[in-house]
Amino acid sequence: MKKDIFEIGGQILKSRLIVGTGKYKDFKETAKAVKASDASMVTVAVRRVNILDKKKSLLTDYLNPKKIKYLPNTAGCFTADESLRTLRLARELGGWKMVKLEVLGDKKTLYPDMIETLKATKVLVKEGFKVLVYCSDDPLLAKELEYLGACAVMPLASPIGSGQGIQNKINLSIIIKNAKVPIIVDAGIGTPSDAAIAMELGCDGVLVNSAIAKAGNPVLMAESFKNAVISGRQSFQAVRMKKLLYADASSPSRGLI
Amino acid sequence: MAKIQLNGRKLEINNKHSITTLLKKYKINGKKIAVELNGKIINRNKYNLIYIKNKDRIEIVYFIGGG
Numbered sequence: 095m096k097k098d099i100f101e102i103g104g105q106i107l108k109s110r111l112i113v114g115t116g117k118y119k120d121f122k123e124t125a126k127a128v129k130a131s132d133a134s135m136v137t138v139a140v141r142r143v144n145i146l147d148k149k150k151s152l153l154t155d156y157l158n159p160k161k162i163k164y165l166p167n168t169a170g171c172f173t174a175d176e177s178l179r180t181l182r183l184a185r186e187l188g189g190w191k192m193v194k195l196e197v198l199g200d201k202k203t204l205y206p207d208m209i210e211t212l213k214a215t216k217v218l219v220k221e222g223f224k225v226l227v228y229c230s231d232d233p234l235l236a237k238e239l240e241y242l243g244a245c246a247v248m249p250l251a252s253p254i255g256s257g258q259g260i261q262n263k264i265n266l267s268i269i270i271k272n273a274k275v276p277i278i279v280d281a282g283i284g285t286p287s288d289a290a291i292a293m294e295l296g297c298d299g300v301l302v303n304s305a306i307a308k309a310g311n312p313v314l315m316a317e318s319f320k321n322a323v324i325s326g327r328q329s330f331q332a333v334r335m336k337k338l339l340y341a342d343a344s345s346p347s348r349g350l351i
Numbered sequence: 352m353a354k355i356q357l358n359g360r361k362l363e364i365n366n367k368h369s370i371t372t373l374l375k376k377y378k379i380n381g382k383k384i385a386v387e388l389n390g391k392i393i394n395r396n397k398y399n400l401i402y403i404k405n406k407d408r409i410e411i412v413y414f415i416g417g418g
Contacts, residue, residue, distance in 0.1 A: 114416075114417060114418030115416035115417060116417045116418040117416070124416055137417055137418055138416065138417050139414070139417025140412050141412060141413070141415045142359065142410065142411065142412055143358065143379055143384055143411045143412065143413050144358075145358055145377045145379070152383060152413065153413075153414050154383055154413075154414060159414075164414060167417055167418070169417050169418060179387075182392055183385045183387060183410075183412050184385075186385040186395070187412065187413065187414060254418070301418075303418030
C-alpha cells in the first residue's frame with residue numbers, strides 16, 4: 095500500500111487530527127491534552143496582551159511553536175477586514191504564512207459569513223498566505239474556496255462548540271468527492287466516533303477543540319480522538335463492505351449437521 | 352507627556368518612549384508579540400527606532416489558546 099501522506103499547502107503533517115487550544119482549565123492541561131492527541135498542528139487565537147498582568151503566562155511557554163505547528167485563527171472576527179488585520183498580525187507574530195480563516199456571521203450560531211469569507215480568502219491568497227478556510231457545508235461554496243486558492247477547506251459538521259456531530263453527511267460526502275485540496279471537518283465534533291465517521295467518509299483530517307477540552311477527562315479524551323482518527327482513516331482506506339438489504343450468514347451452510 | 356491608547360486603554364506616558372522601552376516598561380517579551388501602531392504592523396527590527404507620539408494607538412498582541 096502507498097504511504098499515507100497528509101499534506102496541506104506543502105506542509106506534511108504526521109497526524110490527521112488537528113486540535114484547538116481553547117477552553118482548557120489552564121495551559122498545563124492544554125499541553126498534556128495536545129501531547130496525548132499526538133497532533134502535529136494546533137490552532138491558536140490572536141489577542142491583546144493584558145498589559146496589567148505582571149505574570150504573563152504564555153501559551154508558547156507550554157507548547158513550543160518550534161515543535162508543534164501553530165495555526166493562527168481569526169475566531170471572533172465578523173468581517174473580512176477584521177480577519178485580514180488579525181492574520182497579518184499573526185504572520186508578524188509567528189513568522190509563518192499558514193493560517194485558518196473563519197469569518198463569523200452570527201453570534202448565536204457562529205455560522206460562517208461566506209460572503210466575507212470568500213472576500214478575505216481572495217485577499218489572503220494574493221498576499222501569499224496559505225489559507226485553511228472554515229466554511230459552511232455547501233458543496234458549491236467549498237469548491238469556490240478551492241478555486242480561490244484555499245489550501246484546505248474546512249466545512250463545519252455542526253455549530254462550533256455544539257458537540258452535535260456530523261449533521262449533513264451527504265453534503266460532506268459531495269464536498270469530499272469534488273475536492274482537490276484537503277477537506278478537514280471543523281466544528282461540531284462531539285465524540286471520537288464523530289471524528290471516526292468523518293474520516294470514514296473520506297475527510298483528510300478533523301479539527302477538534304471543545305470535545306476534548308470540555309470532556310470530563312480531557313487528556314484521556316485527546317488520546318481517544320487520536321485513536322479514532324487513525325481508526326477512521328484505516329477504515330476508509332480498507333473500503334467498507336457493501337450494505338445488503340437482507341441477512342448473509344457468516345458461518346457456511348456446507349457441512350451443517 | 353504623550354496621551355496614547357494602548358490595547359484599548361487610555362494612558363499617559365513619557366514621550367521619550369520607543370516601542371522597545373514601552374515593552375520593557377510593561378515587562379513584555381518583544382519576541383513573543385506583534386505590534387500595530389495606528390493600524391500599521393511594525394516590523395520587530397524597528398521597535399527601537401520608532402518613538403511613541405501623542406495620540407498614537409498601539410495594539411500589542413500575542414497567541415493565546417483558541418479553537
